[in-house]
Amino acid sequence: DIQMTQSPSSLSASVGDRVTITCRASHDIYNYLAWYQQKPGKVPKVLIYAASTLQSGVPSRFSGSGSGTDFTLTITSLRPEDVATYYCQHHNNAPPTFGQGTKVEIK
Amino acid sequence: QLLESGGGLVQPGGSQRLSCAASGFTFSNYAMSWVRQAPGKGLEWVSGISRSGVHTYSVDSVTDRFTISRDNSKNTLYLQMNSLRADDTAVYYCAKHFGEDYYHSCMDVWGKGTTVTVSS
Numbered sequence: 585d586i587q588m589t590q591s592p593s594s595l596s597a598s599v600g601d602r603v604t605i606t607c608r609a610s611h612d613i614y615n616y617l618a619w620y621q622q623k624p625g626k627v628p629k630v631l632i633y634a635a636s637t638l639q640s641g642v643p644s645r646f647s648g649s650g651s652g653t654d655f656t657l658t659i660t661s662l663r664p665e666d667v668a669t670y671y672c673q674h675h676n677n678a679p680p681t682f683g684q685g686t687k688v689e690i691k
Numbered sequence: 692q693l694l695e696s697g698g699g700l701v702q703p704g705g706s707q708r709l710s711c712a713a714s715g716f717t718f719s720n721y722a723m724s725w726v727r728q729a730p731g732k733g734l735e736w737v738s739g740i741s742r743s744g745v746h747t748y749s750v751d752s753v754t755d756r757f758t759i760s761r762d763n764s765k766n767t768l769y770l771q772m773n774s775l776r777a778d779d780t781a782v783y784y785c786a787k788h789f790g791e792d793y794y795h796s797c798m799d800v801w802g803k804g805t806t807v808t809v810s811s
Contacts, residue, residue: 618797
Protein backbone atom coordinates (compact mmCIF):
# COMPACT_ATOMS: atom_id res chain seq x y z
CA ASP A 585 0.00 0.00 0.00
CA ILE A 586 1.12 3.55 -0.66
CA GLN A 587 1.72 5.55 2.52
CA MET A 588 0.83 9.25 2.61
CA THR A 589 2.65 11.49 5.08
CA GLN A 590 1.51 15.04 5.77
CA SER A 591 3.39 17.81 7.50
CA PRO A 592 2.92 19.56 9.74
CA SER A 593 0.34 17.70 11.83
CA SER A 594 -1.01 21.03 13.00
CA LEU A 595 -0.34 24.71 12.52
CA SER A 596 -1.52 28.02 13.85
CA ALA A 597 -1.45 31.06 11.60
CA SER A 598 -2.87 34.57 11.50
CA VAL A 599 -5.68 35.75 9.28
CA GLY A 600 -4.16 36.80 5.98
CA ASP A 601 -1.13 34.53 6.28
CA ARG A 602 0.02 32.22 3.53
CA VAL A 603 -0.31 28.62 4.69
CA THR A 604 1.43 25.63 3.12
CA ILE A 605 0.78 21.97 3.86
CA THR A 606 2.88 19.24 2.33
CA CYS A 607 2.06 15.64 1.50
CA ARG A 608 4.58 12.99 0.57
CA ALA A 609 3.75 9.64 -1.03
CA SER A 610 5.84 6.53 -0.44
CA HIS A 611 5.73 5.73 -4.17
CA ASP A 612 5.27 7.69 -7.37
CA ILE A 613 1.60 8.58 -7.72
CA TYR A 614 2.02 10.80 -10.77
CA ASN A 615 -0.61 13.51 -10.22
CA TYR A 616 -3.25 11.26 -8.67
CA LEU A 617 -3.69 13.31 -5.52
CA ALA A 618 -6.67 14.99 -3.92
CA TRP A 619 -7.00 17.40 -1.01
CA TYR A 620 -10.02 17.40 1.30
CA GLN A 621 -11.15 19.89 3.91
CA GLN A 622 -13.07 18.78 6.98
CA LYS A 623 -14.42 21.54 9.18
CA PRO A 624 -15.17 20.69 12.83
CA GLY A 625 -18.22 18.46 13.04
CA LYS A 626 -18.73 18.50 9.27
CA VAL A 627 -18.41 16.14 6.33
CA PRO A 628 -15.20 16.11 4.27
CA LYS A 629 -15.24 18.16 1.09
CA VAL A 630 -12.91 17.84 -1.89
CA LEU A 631 -10.93 20.97 -2.62
CA ILE A 632 -8.46 19.85 -5.26
CA TYR A 633 -8.04 16.76 -7.40
CA ALA A 634 -5.45 15.63 -9.90
CA ALA A 635 -2.94 17.49 -7.72
CA SER A 636 -3.81 20.97 -8.97
CA THR A 637 -7.38 21.09 -10.32
CA LEU A 638 -9.64 23.23 -8.18
CA GLN A 639 -13.05 21.67 -7.53
CA SER A 640 -15.96 23.79 -8.70
CA GLY A 641 -17.03 26.33 -6.09
CA VAL A 642 -13.80 26.23 -4.09
CA PRO A 643 -12.29 29.68 -3.46
CA SER A 644 -9.27 30.57 -5.56
CA ARG A 645 -7.13 31.19 -2.47
CA PHE A 646 -6.71 27.41 -2.39
CA SER A 647 -4.20 25.87 -4.77
CA GLY A 648 -2.37 22.60 -5.18
CA SER A 649 0.88 21.64 -6.81
CA GLY A 650 3.30 18.78 -7.18
CA SER A 651 3.73 15.48 -8.95
CA GLY A 652 5.42 12.17 -8.33
CA THR A 653 5.85 11.91 -4.57
CA ASP A 654 5.78 15.49 -3.26
CA PHE A 655 2.71 17.69 -3.16
CA THR A 656 1.63 20.97 -1.62
CA LEU A 657 -1.65 22.60 -0.64
CA THR A 658 -1.43 26.37 -0.30
CA ILE A 659 -3.91 28.82 1.15
CA THR A 660 -2.72 32.20 -0.09
CA SER A 661 -4.54 34.32 2.49
CA LEU A 662 -5.95 32.45 5.48
CA ARG A 663 -9.50 33.28 6.51
CA PRO A 664 -11.33 32.34 9.74
CA GLU A 665 -13.63 29.99 7.81
CA ASP A 666 -10.58 27.95 6.73
CA VAL A 667 -10.22 26.50 10.23
CA ALA A 668 -10.36 22.78 9.49
CA THR A 669 -8.38 19.61 9.16
CA TYR A 670 -6.95 19.03 5.71
CA TYR A 671 -6.27 15.58 4.29
CA CYS A 672 -4.42 14.47 1.21
CA GLN A 673 -5.41 11.23 -0.50
CA HIS A 674 -3.80 9.47 -3.42
CA HIS A 675 -5.98 7.96 -6.13
CA ASN A 676 -3.31 6.11 -8.08
CA ASN A 677 -4.30 2.57 -7.15
CA ALA A 678 -6.12 0.59 -4.47
CA PRO A 679 -6.31 1.25 -1.62
CA PRO A 680 -6.52 5.03 -2.06
CA THR A 681 -5.04 5.94 1.31
CA PHE A 682 -5.31 9.24 3.18
CA GLY A 683 -2.65 11.20 4.94
CA GLN A 684 -3.01 11.59 8.70
CA GLY A 685 -4.36 15.14 8.41
CA THR A 686 -3.17 18.66 9.17
CA LYS A 687 -5.19 20.73 11.62
CA VAL A 688 -5.23 24.44 10.79
CA GLU A 689 -6.10 26.97 13.49
CA ILE A 690 -6.17 30.73 13.73
CA LYS A 691 -3.54 32.36 15.92
CA GLN B 692 -27.24 13.44 -2.28
CA LEU B 693 -26.24 10.45 -0.20
CA LEU B 694 -28.05 9.25 2.91
CA GLU B 695 -26.56 6.55 5.09
CA SER B 696 -28.50 4.37 7.51
CA GLY B 697 -28.01 1.25 9.58
CA GLY B 698 -25.60 2.44 12.21
CA GLY B 699 -26.04 1.78 15.89
CA LEU B 700 -24.71 -0.09 18.88
CA VAL B 701 -23.55 -3.64 18.23
CA GLN B 702 -21.78 -6.16 20.43
CA PRO B 703 -18.27 -7.38 19.63
CA GLY B 704 -18.48 -10.26 17.19
CA GLY B 705 -21.82 -9.06 15.88
CA SER B 706 -22.94 -7.98 12.42
CA GLN B 707 -24.39 -4.81 10.94
CA ARG B 708 -25.43 -3.78 7.46
CA LEU B 709 -25.08 -0.18 6.39
CA SER B 710 -27.04 1.28 3.50
CA CYS B 711 -26.53 4.42 1.47
CA ALA B 712 -29.38 5.75 -0.65
CA ALA B 713 -28.31 7.91 -3.56
CA SER B 714 -30.31 10.57 -5.34
CA GLY B 715 -29.75 13.47 -7.69
CA PHE B 716 -27.30 11.72 -10.00
CA THR B 717 -27.13 8.60 -12.17
CA PHE B 718 -25.95 6.16 -9.52
CA SER B 719 -24.96 3.41 -11.96
CA ASN B 720 -22.42 5.68 -13.69
CA TYR B 721 -20.11 6.10 -10.72
CA ALA B 722 -17.89 4.12 -8.40
CA MET B 723 -18.70 4.34 -4.71
CA SER B 724 -16.76 3.94 -1.49
CA TRP B 725 -17.11 3.69 2.25
CA VAL B 726 -14.78 5.83 4.36
CA ARG B 727 -14.71 5.72 8.16
CA GLN B 728 -13.51 8.01 10.90
CA ALA B 729 -12.91 6.72 14.41
CA PRO B 730 -13.62 9.17 17.23
CA GLY B 731 -11.02 11.95 17.20
CA LYS B 732 -9.08 10.28 14.40
CA GLY B 733 -8.43 10.80 10.71
CA LEU B 734 -10.15 9.47 7.61
CA GLU B 735 -9.70 5.85 6.59
CA TRP B 736 -10.82 4.56 3.21
CA VAL B 737 -12.44 1.17 3.85
CA SER B 738 -13.98 -0.30 0.70
CA GLY B 739 -14.71 0.63 -2.89
CA ILE B 740 -16.87 -0.73 -5.70
CA SER B 741 -16.88 -0.04 -9.42
CA ARG B 742 -19.92 1.35 -11.20
CA SER B 743 -20.99 -2.10 -12.34
CA GLY B 744 -20.33 -3.74 -9.01
CA VAL B 745 -17.99 -6.28 -10.57
CA HIS B 746 -14.81 -4.89 -9.05
CA THR B 747 -14.46 -4.36 -5.30
CA TYR B 748 -11.61 -3.78 -2.90
CA SER B 749 -11.34 -3.54 0.88
CA VAL B 750 -8.43 -2.66 3.12
CA ASP B 751 -6.59 -5.49 4.80
CA SER B 752 -8.06 -4.81 8.26
CA VAL B 753 -11.60 -5.54 7.04
CA THR B 754 -11.21 -7.60 3.88
CA ASP B 755 -12.32 -10.91 5.41
CA ARG B 756 -15.09 -9.32 7.51
CA PHE B 757 -16.70 -6.54 5.43
CA THR B 758 -18.40 -6.84 2.05
CA ILE B 759 -19.30 -3.90 -0.14
CA SER B 760 -22.08 -4.26 -2.69
CA ARG B 761 -24.53 -2.16 -4.65
CA ASP B 762 -27.96 -2.44 -6.21
CA ASN B 763 -28.07 -0.09 -9.17
CA SER B 764 -31.79 -0.73 -9.64
CA LYS B 765 -32.38 0.67 -6.14
CA ASN B 766 -29.67 3.37 -6.24
CA THR B 767 -28.28 1.93 -3.04
CA LEU B 768 -24.84 1.06 -1.72
CA TYR B 769 -24.30 -1.43 1.09
CA LEU B 770 -21.64 -2.45 3.56
CA GLN B 771 -22.12 -5.78 5.29
CA MET B 772 -19.96 -5.86 8.40
CA ASN B 773 -19.36 -9.12 10.25
CA SER B 774 -17.22 -10.10 13.24
CA LEU B 775 -17.20 -6.53 14.42
CA ARG B 776 -14.50 -5.36 16.80
CA ALA B 777 -14.14 -2.39 19.11
CA ASP B 778 -11.71 -0.76 16.69
CA ASP B 779 -14.42 -0.73 14.00
CA THR B 780 -16.19 1.95 16.05
CA ALA B 781 -16.44 4.98 13.77
CA VAL B 782 -18.58 7.24 11.69
CA TYR B 783 -19.03 5.53 8.33
CA TYR B 784 -19.36 7.79 5.31
CA CYS B 785 -20.67 6.80 1.93
CA ALA B 786 -18.97 8.68 -0.92
CA LYS B 787 -19.40 9.00 -4.68
CA HIS B 788 -16.38 9.03 -6.97
CA PHE B 789 -15.85 11.31 -9.92
CA GLY B 790 -15.47 8.36 -12.25
CA GLU B 791 -16.38 4.75 -12.77
CA ASP B 792 -13.56 3.22 -10.75
CA TYR B 793 -12.61 3.78 -7.10
CA TYR B 794 -8.85 3.89 -7.46
CA HIS B 795 -8.31 6.49 -10.19
CA SER B 796 -10.79 9.11 -9.08
CA CYS B 797 -11.39 10.97 -5.87
CA MET B 798 -14.66 11.43 -4.01
CA ASP B 799 -16.79 14.46 -4.77
CA VAL B 800 -20.03 13.79 -2.89
CA TRP B 801 -20.23 12.55 0.69
CA GLY B 802 -23.10 11.52 2.91
CA LYS B 803 -23.47 12.85 6.45
CA GLY B 804 -22.35 9.54 7.89
CA THR B 805 -23.78 6.91 10.20
CA THR B 806 -22.22 5.98 13.53
CA VAL B 807 -21.32 2.41 14.38
CA THR B 808 -20.39 1.69 17.97
CA VAL B 809 -19.01 -1.73 18.86
CA SER B 810 -19.26 -2.31 22.57
CA SER B 811 -20.61 -4.78 25.10
